[in-house]
Amino acid sequence: MPGFPSAVLAWRPVGRADLTASFVVFLVALPLCVGVAVASGVPAELGLITGIVGGLVAGLLPGSSLQVSGPAAGLTVLVHEAVRAYGLAVLGLLVLGAGLLQIALGLLRCGRWFRAVSVAVVQGMLAGIGLVLIAGQVYALGDRPAPFGAPGKFAGLPGLVGAADPRAVAVGLGTLAVLVLWPKWQRAARVLPAPLVAVGLASAVTGVFGLPVHRVEVRGLLDAVRPLGTEQLGRLLEVGFVGTLLAFVLIASAESLFSAAAVDRLHDGPRTDYDKELIAQGAGNAVCGALGALPMTAVIVRSAANVRAGARTKRSRVLHGVWLLIFAAALPAALNVIPVTALAAVLVHAGFKLIPIRELVPLWKEHRGETVVLGVTAGAIVLTNLFEGVLLGLLLAVAKTAWDMSHVQVETVERDEQLVVRVAGNATFLRLPKLLDALEALPHDRDVELDLRGVRHLDHACAAALENWAALRRAHSSAETCDAEGVDGRIATLRSTT
Numbered sequence: 128m129p130g131f132p133s134a135v136l137a138w139r140p141v142g143r144a145d146l147t148a149s150f151v152v153f154l155v156a157l158p159l160c161v162g163v164a165v166a167s168g169v170p171a172e173l174g175l176i177t178g179i180v181g182g183l184v185a186g187l188l189p190g191s192s193l194q195v196s197g198p199a200a201g202l203t204v205l206v207h208e209a210v211r212a213y214g215l216a217v218l219g220l221l222v223l224g225a226g227l228l229q230i231a232l233g234l235l236r237c238g239r240w241f242r243a244v245s246v247a248v249v250q251g252m253l254a255g256i257g258l259v260l261i262a263g264q265v266y267a268l269g270d271r272p273a274p275f276g277a278p279g280k281f282a283g284l285p286g287l288v289g290a291a292d293p294r295a296v297a298v299g300l301g302t303l304a305v306l307v308l309w310p311k312w313q314r315a316a317r318v319l320p321a322p323l324v325a326v327g328l329a330s331a332v333t334g335v336f337g338l339p340v341h342r343v344e345v346r347g348l349l350d351a352v353r354p355l356g357t358e359q360l361g362r363l364l365e366v367g368f369v370g371t372l373l374a375f376v377l378i379a380s381a382e383s384l385f386s387a388a389a390v391d392r393l394h395d396g397p398r399t400d401y402d403k404e405l406i407a408q409g410a411g412n413a414v415c416g417a418l419g420a421l422p423m424t425a426v427i428v429r430s431a432a433n434v435r436a437g438a439r440t441k442r443s444r445v446l447h448g449v450w451l452l453i454f455a456a457a458l459p460a461a462l463n464v465i466p467v468t469a470l471a472a473v474l475v476h477a478g479f480k481l482i483p484i485r486e487l488v489p490l491w492k493e494h495r496g497e498t499v500v501l502g503v504t505a506g507a508i509v510l511t512n513l514f515e516g517v518l519l520g521l522l523l524a525v526a527k528t529a530w531d532m533s534h535v536q537v538e539t540v541e542r543d544e545q546l547v548v549r550v551a552g553n554a555t556f557l558r559l560p561k562l563l564d565a566l567e568a569l570p571h572d573r574d575v576e577l578d579l580r581g582v583r584h585l586d587h588a589c590a591a592a593l594e595n596w597a598a599l600r601r602a603h604s605s606a607e608t609c610d611a612e613g614v615d616g617r618i619a620t621l622r623s624t625t
Contacts, residue, residue: 142440142442144443146446149449149450153447153454156451157454159428160177161174163203165267166267166474168207169421172348173420176420178198180411181448184410189407190401192440195426196411197426199426200260201256201378201481203260204256206421213371219416220360220362221368222375226409229380233402237402238405245520247490251520252378254482257477258482260477260481261478262277262281262284264471264475265471267467267468268291268295269292269299270291295468301329302326302328302472302473306321309321329465329472341467341468342465345459375422379408384425387425390427390434496531499523500523503519504516504519537562542576546574548569
């Protein structure tokens with residue numbers, strides 16, 4: 128694998144800045160790894176395994192120097208749907224297949240092409256995921272099971288008001304309050320991250336007062352590992368399964384590479400090599416899949432914490448995986464005191480951060496079409512599912528781009544008792560009604576010269592329509608001649624004999 132030997136040989140003793148940053152990232156990652164697993168409907172240990180692999184495998188490989196990988200809130204909806212549809216035993220095959228495809232895309236140097244995905248589609252995807260995530264975790268906030276499917280979750284919210292456990296709701300809302308208010312105390316927030324403080328306080332309160340709320344169940348890492356079996360390979364022949372696998376690849380890769388671009392803006396160190404980063408993410412997912420764990424992506428929250436804590440090299444992100452491994456192996460029972468409602472509050476908070484609320488008004492003022500793409504993508508994810516929503520968003524973005532690019536100008540001037548119609552721009556089928564309306568409005572008792580030399584692109588639909596228009600005009604006016612070379616020659620003169 129390119130760059131792997133040199134990355135290992137270049138390893139040097141850890142500096143104080145990287146060591147401190149690794150502890151900060153570990154403290155941020157610990158509750159998130161557990162929370163994402165619980166929200167995905169899988170054992171909490173699988174989230175820890177993915178976090179460990181994100182540090183020890185993806186963290187060691189070249190690509191991005193300071194970006195941190197692990198289980199992400201952006202994939203919880205897709206993982207939950209996949210586990211419900213195919214079972215937990217098949218999750219590893221999905222993640223392994225996605226990882227191998229990511230490696231192949233990286234080797235084919237396709238990493239940079241993910242930057243060509245419309246930002247509005249990515250923001251819409253994250254907004255849709257955030258909305259579904261919030262709707263699902265509100266039920267966990269009240270210690271109640273969530274209905275299946277996004278529409279069911281939203282439809283059941285009114286009935287949740289009377290059914291929720293008020294003690295769990297109080298703990299969850301208190302956790303949310305700490306998550307919002309703690310970062311405002313900047314000096315303390317630099318030492319202890321908000322998610323750890325919020326979950327720690329919630330655990331202490333439920334323990335001291337003996338509140339009967341559901342708690343996380345963690346046993347051991349080895350018990351959670353689910354190696355792949357050959358009997359699962361038959362799923363690769365199912366169309367729905369392959370579609371889910373491709374959705375894993377698209378979303379995990381796009382989220383990782385967009386996160387890399389954001390992290391690069393936070394520091395002055397080496398820039399990300401997108402192809403190598405895609406290979407690193409693929410290698411991490413391949414290992415996670417072989418262990419039956421959750422998929423991983425680069426995560427902006429952990430990455431930003433790493434940069435702000437003063438990290439200088441990739442050693443900090445590798446060490447955070449070491450601390451996760453030590454904690455999960457030595458103290459798994461410590462996680463059993465965490466109330467589920469506290470983790471739900473962490474994910475509700477994360478879900479709100481996925482929705483680009485502040486960007487919506489400026490985006491609407493400057494690029495209304497992009498806002499429509501964002502809104503349609505998010506709405507489609509809520510109403511259907513993640514894969515179909517993203518696919519619709521991509522198609523809409525392509526259609527919008529085609530519409531924006533197909534500008535055509537039609538100008539009519541008189542010259543020597545003749546009408547000259549000059550057409551310029553990109554004449555595509557999208558602008559054909561405008562073009563034909565202008566031509567059909569021309570008087571039939573005048574000579575007409577159609578000048579297409581200003582047309583940069585003339586598609587087949589427009590060329591055929593113009594030829595047909597010229598033929599009808601000759602027939603209507605009894606014209607006997609068509610000078611020059613016709614439409615294909617980019618200029619034609621039609622003389623009327625009436």
